[in-house]
Amino acid sequence: MQERLDKVGNAMRDYFGDDQRRIDHALRVTGFAEEILQHEKADREVVIAAALLHDIGIREAERKYGSSAGDLQEREGPPVARGVLTSLGFDKAVIDEVCEIIGAHHSPGEVDTDNFRVIWDADWLVNLGDEFDVRDHGKTRDLVRKIFQTAAGKAIAERIYL
Ligand SMILES: [Fe+2]
Structure with a gap:
């Protein structure tokens, strides 16, 4: 399984090309x-494939609409991810779930699964400091409580931001 996930990582790198910022974000x-x-029950194959590909729709969103708005990424990402995962021989059920997560990764509550919650939290662990002023610990504590959906995600957020 790891070998195939490594190939997803390579495909993501190839797809983003010289856009090192997006590659770094995905990694x-x-x-x-x-x-x-390591702390939450979830399906590693689905979660890692989704993590690597979650923002893969950005390029098509920018090419077609000149915008990387969340809803456009959600629309454009799944077909690209499906192409990558199909060519690497992933099971249809895995592909469908990864695409479902990518198609909703800016829309909390749309997909109510453990696998979705891991991606949601992992993305926010990277983004929180960019999207909010995290210098005020009181406010940040409230944000962490509101945003993060897994116990492990919350604990890591507290370690990083508080
Ligand atoms: Fe992201």
């Missing part, structure tokens, strides 16, 4: 997903 989210997986 950081994947690193946090790995850490959360």
Whole structure:
């Protein structure tokens, strides 16, 4: 399984090409997903594939609409991810679930699964400091409580941001 997941990582790198910022983001989210997986029950194959590919729709969103808005990424990501995962021989059920997660990764509550919650938290562990002023610990504590959906995600967020 790891070998095939490594190939997903390579495909993601190839797809983003010289866009090192996006490659780094995907790898950081994947690193946090790995850490959360050590503590939470979830399906590693689905979670890691989704982490690597979660923002894969950005390029098509920008090409077609000149925008990387969340809903456009959600629409454009799944077909690209499906192509990558199908060519690497992943099971249909895994592909369907990864695509479902990618298609909702900016929409909390749309997919209510353990696997989704790991991706949600891993992405927010990377993004929190960019999207909010985290210098005020009182406010940040409230944000962490509101945003994170797994116990491990919350604990890591507290370690990093508080
Ligand atoms: Fe992301």
